[in-house]
Amino acid sequence: MKTISLSEHEVRAAVSMREAIDAVRRGFAGLARGEFEMPTRTALRDGRFLVMSAHHRPTRSAMVKTLSVNFDRAPAITGTVVWSTLDRLDHLIADAGAVTTLRTGAAVGVATDLLAAPDADRLTLIGTGGQAPDQVRAVHTVRPLRRLTVVGTTEERARSLADTLRAELDGTEIRVGTDPASAVGDAHIVCCATSATSPLFPASALPAQVHVNAIGAFRPTMRELPDELLADSTVIIDELGAVLEESGEIIHALRAGALSQDDLTELGTALTSAPAGHGKRTVFKSVGVAMQDWTIARLLADKFLG
Structure with missing residues (x-):
């Protein structure tokens, strides 16, 4: 029996963003087929401590992640991901911050890749925390960027992240700002990765055609998007049970009558059948589900455990 323990650097070195995207895409398709046993995560102290687990029935393997979240420290997310299988004694332990x-x-x-226009190449990123860099890397992988605008609570924070990403975005024009509403006006894609408790911008600030990703709000007390945007968009979610329990945006819009559950399409379903749209705007709302962590842990197990 052996146990492999991987640091943040080792996780990053082992899995490229392209590999991660392909693995997570397969995971969402498997989730739609019912391949996963995946309880709603346990959240303590209003989401400051989280426990997530997923069992993949076809491979008889499972992942358990425990982490703590504190936006007043860096990194904000720390913890462990443990992968195991019934067919062998070996285990893999990985840094939860990197996996998340x-x-x-x-x-x-x-x-x-599914929802943005094929020629979309202008991204506005709102948020400069630990999740922000991988938002840009992922979008750039599927839609090579001609322009990136980084919006932070201060220009210094925005500029610091822009400087970090510059080496990875050769040939991309990079701008910085502090006002989300003015920064999204001509964006093709918007990524929200903040700990906001109220909408970051009005729906009227967005262009008529745009794709918006919102991943920052993961508790009912948090909210990045306005009801008006959700009401006027095709809304894709990661998993229905998870967003009904944890997504402040979805919960608020449902209570306000801006959305009904019938308006929500899970990403796994949307990958195989085009969702019914309300207009040219699309939204992906994610609170994060354990299947995603399992997919990365599975990649690492294949590489390090053989």
Whole structure:
């Protein structure tokens, strides 16, 4: 029996964003087929401590992730991911922060590839925390960017992230700002990765055709998008049970009558059948589900356990 333990650097070195996107895409398709046993995650102290688990029936393998979330420290997400299978004694343990940001970015890559216009090449990123870089990497993987606008709470934070990403985005024009509403006006794609508790911009600030990813709000008390945007968009979610339990945007829009559950299409379903749209705007709302962590853990297990 052996146990492999992987650091953040080792996770990053082992799995490319393209590999992660392809694996998460297969995972969402498998979720739609009923391949996963996946309880709703346990959230303690209003989401500051999280426990997530997923069992993949065809491979008799499972993943359990435990983490803590504190936006007042860096990194905000710390913890462990443990992968195991009934068919062998070996285990793999990986840094939860790296797995979480990678799989969240990958889900955005899958959704953006499906929903954004084929020629979309202008991204506005709102948020400069630990999730933000992989949002850009994922979008750039499926829609090579001609322009990136980074919006932070301060220009210094936005510029710092822009400088970090510059080396990875050769030939991309990079701008920075502090006002989300003015920064989304001519975007083709918008990524929201914040801890906001109220909408970041009005729906009227967006162009008529745009794809919006929202991954920051993962508790009912958090909210990045306005009801008006959700009411006027094709809305794709990661998993119905999860968003009804945890997504502040979806819960608020349902209570306000801006949405009904029939308006929500899970990403796994949308990958095989085009969702019915309300207009030219599309939204992907994700709170993150354990299947995504399993897909990255499975990639790592294949590479390190053989």
